[in-house]
Amino acid sequence: xxxxxxxxxxxxxxxxxxxxxxxxxxxxxxxxxxxxxxxxxxxxxxxxxxxxxxxxxxxxxxxxxxxxxxxxxxxxxxxxxxxxxxxxxxxxxxxxxxxxxxxxxxxxxxxxxxxxxxxxxxxxxxxxxxxxxxxxxxxxxxxxxxxxxxxxxxxxxxxxxxxxxxxxxxxxxxxxxxxxxxxxxxxxxxxxxxxxxxxxxxxxxxxxxxxxxxxxxxxxxxxxxxxxxxxxxxxxxxxxxxxxxxxxxxxxxxxxxxxxx
Ligand code: F6R
Numbered sequence: 001x002x003x004x005x006x007x008x009x010x011x012x013x014x015x016x017x018x019x020x021x022x023x024x025x026x027x028x029x030x031x032x033x034x035x036x037x038x039x040x041x042x043x044x045x046x047x048x049x050x051x052x053x054x055x056x057x058x059x060x061x062x063x064x065x066x067x068x069x070x071x072x073x074x075x076x077x078x079x080x081x082x083x084x085x086x087x088x089x090x091x092x093x094x095x096x097x098x099x100x101x102x103x104x105x106x107x108x109x110x111x112x113x114x115x116x117x118x119x120x121x122x123x124x125x126x127x128x129x130x131x132x133x134x135x136x137x138x139x140x141x142x143x144x145x146x147x148x149x150x151x152x153x154x155x156x157x158x159x160x161x162x163x164x165x166x167x168x169x170x171x172x173x174x175x176x177x178x179x180x181x182x183x184x185x186x187x188x189x190x191x192x193x194x195x196x197x198x199x200x201x202x203x204x205x206x207x208x209x210x211x212x213x214x215x216x217x218x219x220x221x222x223x224x225x226x227x228x229x230x231x232x233x234x235x236x237x238x239x240x241x242x243x244x245x246x247x248x249x250x251x252x253x254x255x256x257x258x259x260x261x
């Protein structure tokens with residue numbers, strides 16, 4: 001894994017935006033995997049700003065979101081459909097028919113999962129997958145102890161994630177317990193994974209993901225098996241890493257074309 005640690009959220013965001021922009025500029029039909037939640041919010045705001053300055057375009061780009069709550073329709077303010085529309089899609093030149101999200105209200109969720117895998121495959125696979133990480137090490141909504149080779153499936157949220165995500169709902173009992181998510185195996189098929197983690201509450205999970213064993217106890221640790229994963233951390237999220245000096249050594253010795261900033 002390539003680990004990049006920066007002192008400020010602005011510096012982290014700038015590197016993440018540079019990576020996304022590179023994919024948008026260099027590929028004719030880029031396919032992005034997108035995450036929701038608080039972690040990518042600044043990145044999406046920066047991409048909108050870059051689009052408005054004429055520095056990037058999403059024309060020709062296809063997107064696939066990681067996950068959705070079961071039972072929330074696209075107009076529900078806590079749905080990830082709504083989140084993506086308000087935080088990115090409505091502000092850039094993405095063709096709506098090329099933005100794919102899982103339908104958590106499908107009457108046949110298993111068919112929806114199969115169809116999503118098919119749609120990713122028809123698009124030619126995901127070039128860049130943006131990821132956050134849960135405090136318990138989940139990626140997408142792949143909670144601890146699930147399969148590390150799973151494909152898009154329906155999962156039950158852990159109590160920890162229910163608690164963490166309750167902040168977005170009026171009543172904690174309103175948080176859906178079922179979700180539909182790309183599997184860990186789906187994520188691992190992306191050509192490049194970009195994980196961002198900010199804040200002390202992510203430090204244990206980050207440490208397990210990068211320095212711990214590959215284990216279903218921390219689904220994000222499966223990214224150690226991925227051929228190209230970049231992790232961008234702020235100082236609090238990086239504070240438990242034991243091998244920070246090694247990551248900094250690698251960064252200092254990169255060739256110019258290997259650098260993002
Ligand atoms: C969201 C997703 C989740 C989040 C994770 C972190 O689409 O797949 O894995 O990335 O729960 O959430 P935040 O960013 O809100 O801390």
